[in-house]
Amino acid sequence: MKTSLVNTVWFSEKRKNLLLLLSEGTRDIEQIKKSLNVTTRAIMPQIKILKQQHLIGQKGENFSLTVAGEIIVKNMLPLLEMSRVIEENKDFWTSRNYEAIPPHLFNRLMELGHYFLIEPDINHLFELPREFTDNIPRSKSIMTFASYLHPTFPALYSEASGSVNDISLFLTVQAFEKLKNEYSSEFDRIMRSGNARIYLLNQNPKLPMITVTDWFGYICLFNEEGRYDHRDIISFDDSALKWCRELFESYRKDSEEVLR
Template sequence: MKTSLVNTVWHSEKRKNLLLLLSEGERDLEQIKKSLNVTTRSIMPQIKTLKNQNLIAQEHENFSLTSIGNIIAKNMLPFLETSRIVEENKDFWASRNFDAIPQHLFSRIKDLGHYFLIEPDINHMFELPREFVDNIPKSESIITFISYLHPMFLSLYLKAAESGSDISLFVSEAVLKKMKKEYFEQFSDLTKMKNATIFLCKENPKIPMITMTNWFCYICLFNEEERYDHRDVISFDDSSLKWCDELFDYYRTNSEELCQITDFE
């Protein structure tokens, strides 16, 4: 009985890795052995299997993907990257609420790349995370959406604006009211800064905060109970910045820029 392509590809780590390697370009046997850290004896049966399934071809000493092999390898990569994202912190991702992420971006969660999960020490649970506080002042541009206002948030962003950072701040209606009521002086100072723009989201996405700067993104998600448990994700990969930029484009279509001081009253 002929082995299925699914079994051929996924039931062997060596075959899977060989397909991914050849998706980068043709290789000879010595290059394959060195890249995959395998022996001739262990890899040749896998090469034979992939050749029999018409997934790789051989010309003289070089091996390359066939058209079918190329299609399969390219479609393997998104699945493997998504699996890696989830597998690294399975409990975290399984307990998140993703209602604020549009489907076309949720399906590309792999674009977060090599991220770090920030889990606060119990003694610092209600402080702004050090990873966030340390990196904001280093940023030339900052785009943030918040529906959860930390007491230190405005002072941090006001300081960044005074240092020359370009700031776009998207806020929920509840946060806007809280800023005006409890932090009016800092809020008023921020609105007067020429390099700071504030947007009001007409509908409140179910997300505590998401921030994108010119060099990192910081994502806070509610858990399944729609509570913020202070477990956050930070990524410095270019793909994560592009992902966040598209997310803010999505939010921007449902937001209104508050241009004048009267808009805030």
């Protein structure tokens, strides 16, 4: 009975790992055995199957991907990366509200890379995490969207406005009015800094807060019930920073700058 490519690739970890290994370049059998920690007896049947499906080829002692194999692996990688991102914290990802994320970015969640899930203990539940407050001063460029104003927020950003190269704050009308009226000294310092811009969003994305700097990306999402449970994502990967910046560009199109 003919075996489908789906079964060939996904129903065997050895075959899948071999394809991924060969995507990095040609390997001989000894290199394959060492890299995959397998014996000749274990891997040769898998090599035979992949050769029969024309996914790998052999020239002398060396094995490499065929053109078909390269196409398969190229399309495998995004799914594998997406699976890794979700499986690392499945309970978190399967309980989030994603309405604030445009479809083209939702389909690229794997670009968050090697992220960390921050889950504060009950004694610090309503504090901004140290992973956030410690990394803001290290940053030279900051973009933040906030739908609510955390009490630590005004002082943190007014202080940062004196040392960073540029700050862009995207606020809901409610958050802006609270900053302007209840934290007037911090608001004035931010506006006078000369390197800060504040934008008002015409609509409120269903998102508590998101920040991206030249150093890290920080993402807060509501859960499925529309509540913020203080479980956040932070990533230092370049791909995550690019992903977050693209999200901000989508917000910028629906915002108006507050003039000094």
